Amino acid sequence: MTHRQIMEALSGLMLGMFVAVLSSTIVSNALPEIISDLGGGQSAYTWVVTASLLTMTASTPLWGKLADLASKKTLIQLSLVVFVLASAGAGLAQNTGTLIAFRAVQGLGMGGMAALTQIVIAAMISPRERGRYSGYLGATFAVATVGGPLIGGVITDTSWLGWRWCFYVGVPFAVAALIVLQKTLRLPVVKRDVKVDWAGASLIASAVSLLLIWVTLAGDTYAWASWQTAVMVGGSILLGLAFVLVESRASEPIIPLRLFRNRTITLTSLASLFVGVAMFGATVFLSQYFQLARGESPTMSGVLTIPMIAGLFLSSTVSGVLITRTGSWKRWLVTGAVLLTAGLGLLGTMRHDTAYWQLAVSMALVGLGIGMMMQNLVLAAQNQVEPGDLGAASSVVAFFRSLGGAIGVSALGAVLGHRVAGYVREGLAGIGVRQSGDGGIPDLDTLPAPVRAVVESAYGHGVADIYLYAAPVALVALVLTLLIKEVPLRTTGGLQEAVARRTADVTATAGPDTVKTEPRTPAGAGTTADAGPSGPLAAAGSQRACAAASPPDGKNG
Template sequence: MPHRQVMTVLSGLLLGMFVAILSSTVVSNALPQIVSDLGGGQSSYTWVVTASLLTLTASTPLWGKLSDLYSKKLLVQLSIVIFVLASAGAGLSQSTGTLIAWRAVQGIGVGGLVALAQVILAALVPPRERGRYGGYFGATFAVATVGGPLLGGVITDAPGLGWRWCFYVGVPFAVIALVVLQRTLTLPGGAVRRKGVRIDWLGSLLIAASVSLLLIWVTLAGDSYAWLSWQTAAMVGGSIALGGLFVLVEKRAAEPVIPLSLFRNRTITLTALASFFIGIAMFGATVFLSQYFQLARGQSPTMSGVMTIPMIGGLFLASTGSGLIITRTGRWKRWLVTGGALVTAGLGLLGTMRHDTAYWQVGTYMAVLGLGIGMLMQNLVLATQNQVSSDRIGAASSVIAFSRSLGGAIGVSALGAVLAERISHHMADGFANAGDAPGGADNGTIPDLSALPAPVRAVVESAYGHGIADIYLYAAPAALLVLALVVAVKEVPLRTR
């Protein structure tokens, strides 16, 4: 297909991706205020993010398998509808529990878009040309990521609107995306189902249960019970047992949700592991940035969005630039290695920041991290798709998306638990050094800085600045593992058909 025709077909898909990412990121800078208004604490803040990542993780392989069996066009439209309905429900939430439940439904819709976008791109474009179009997806991701927090901040601060409109704002864009997809997305054989094939529902249920149990343990450990306790043994043991049952089921399933035979390919195994660890680093690093700017530096939701531009700019440049160069040269490994090194460096640098670190330094650190993520995210998918035949593109693409989402969910849960502990630790030290009692600032809820006395506010800002920096140091080893894994990947020339 000529470039113009490909772009016409992809236009609705890019718009759908834009809607999903925008609707996800538009709440990021509003989350501290949302959780505070609904009476939630640090655990609630973490679960508002983790809930969507969990269902995204669990549903991604299933969407990938469905795309091998049913109409890709119908599935991507269905995923948008699910996402929009869940967004409206989230906007009507009156408690953190309800909000978390609707966010979980949102994740199912996002899982469809994440998996199907890569599958449809692979159905239209050969691997050698895919880097170019993968760059466009990366650019769309970057624009929606930077536009979302900015828009969310403006909506949250605007009189007469408030944070609930952050969930409603994506609805008109989604309607447009559905119309455009209906008119432009045409795939040969896209509506044909293979006969005699059944979905591996048992495998899907087992992997979802295993991951959910693991995430619940990570979130509650250290707070509701000790890390070394009978609860830990029960949850971790149960998760491992469910994972073992999942492997047994997959070996016998006629159409496994995650074909284990894919992992006989060394490149796919390495890229899946790298995607898992980049998920830990990427989601764990970016989710808490809004807390840093609002609770450590006292910025408004709008300014919090503005201040993340260096990271999104780096992601935008690296994603589009590397995609175009890969299309010209056919060489992709150097970008993975450079990206792994930059993510490791960026996380290490962010680990040195405090609440009063000069913004130009924080901006530079974020730009380094963004460049690394931009080089890694799309190109790990590209390297994987280049290893499989066309009839397994859906399964292979969903394995990478699943691994990245699983890493992200575990990263957000684990780092969120660590963050709560580190903030309490630094806050206790700060009040001890100041000779004051906490005065209710450290009661487990997200604080309202404007309501705190000046001495207490200074301690709270310092604690959040130091605590959030600590989690970047915890995430840095995951990025170092990504670097080691991509160095071990053997570069295979990209196919031209």
């Protein structure tokens, strides 16, 4: 594909990613007010985030497997539609239960966009060139991440709009993304019978769900060391073992276990798990810190996180360009892990009255680290697999990152609720005030000055504590990235390799004598070779080559 063709297709993918990220981040600064308005507490706050991460985690491998079996364009459009409809439903929610349910459906669409965007890029672009285009995606992610909280804050602070419009504002962008994808995304697809591993998908979803429910409720509803803990943890382990057994026997497993024989796949997956814990933990609870520990408005909460987003934007873009130029990627992973660990450690020292410049430096380090690691871990894994496994490999890395995020938000949210409750209890006892209330998210403007000071101090200290837990997790990710062996990036894309192999198969089937005496190259294979991977007829030649190797009713996706 030519650079122009790639950029046209990439524009639709970037619009889709922008919608998904925007609709997720736009509620971050509005969430304290949303939960307060709907009468929820810290547990509901955590589950509004965790619900979408949970379904995103469970569905990501399934989307990846479907991408290896069916039209990628149709799947991307389907995931986008699911996401938008769920966003509209979330905007109509009248209680936290309904909101959490629609957020779970949102996660299904998020899982599709997260996996399929990387898969389509891998099919179109060689690993060596992919760094530059991944940088564009990283920049899109950064813009949506910084724009979301700002827009959400403004909407929430605007009396004639309100927080419900945070869920509606992404609809026009989604419609535009659907139109652009329909017009620009052209990928050949080989039609074959689809065998979806529903049993494996159900088992992994059940195992992860049970684990997250345990993490969320333990220490609050029941003790950490209790029979409920034994039942839930034991059940999660048994479901996980059953998943491994099913995957080892499935003809089309959603997570092919043979991929983990590759050292790089195993290490990048584990590193993504720990990066997910640190990354989501670092970003989800910042809005609570700025609004409840420093008394900022939702709009200002978004403005104050700009250093982190600027760091993410800068590092993802620059690292992508330099990886394309040099072919070296490991140094960026290691540097990113070091910066992420350092930034989280510094955030662990903050309090409600910490100078903002210190917070800005810490957040910038976290953003730089995330930007260097997030896309490049996927790149390292994609470089190690055959074209037919690109979907599975990409979704495996995304799966572990989402799993880490879900576990991180649940665990750190539980820690935050426990720590804040303890600090508030100590603070109120110190000023001679008896504690009352249901443990919900407080409205600082309604509190007496002494009580407000206690709550602000409690949230400042409590949020800092969770970063002290996240920093060692990022350190583990650093160790894992050091163990990854750097392999030179390939210079051909998955689509080119697949087309070349199918053309070779057709040639072999026709027989060498037939090929030698044929005056014109069949199936457009020669056209593709003559034009080169970036020639104007590359796409058409690729489609004809795939058509020759597929049934006559195959169609483009």
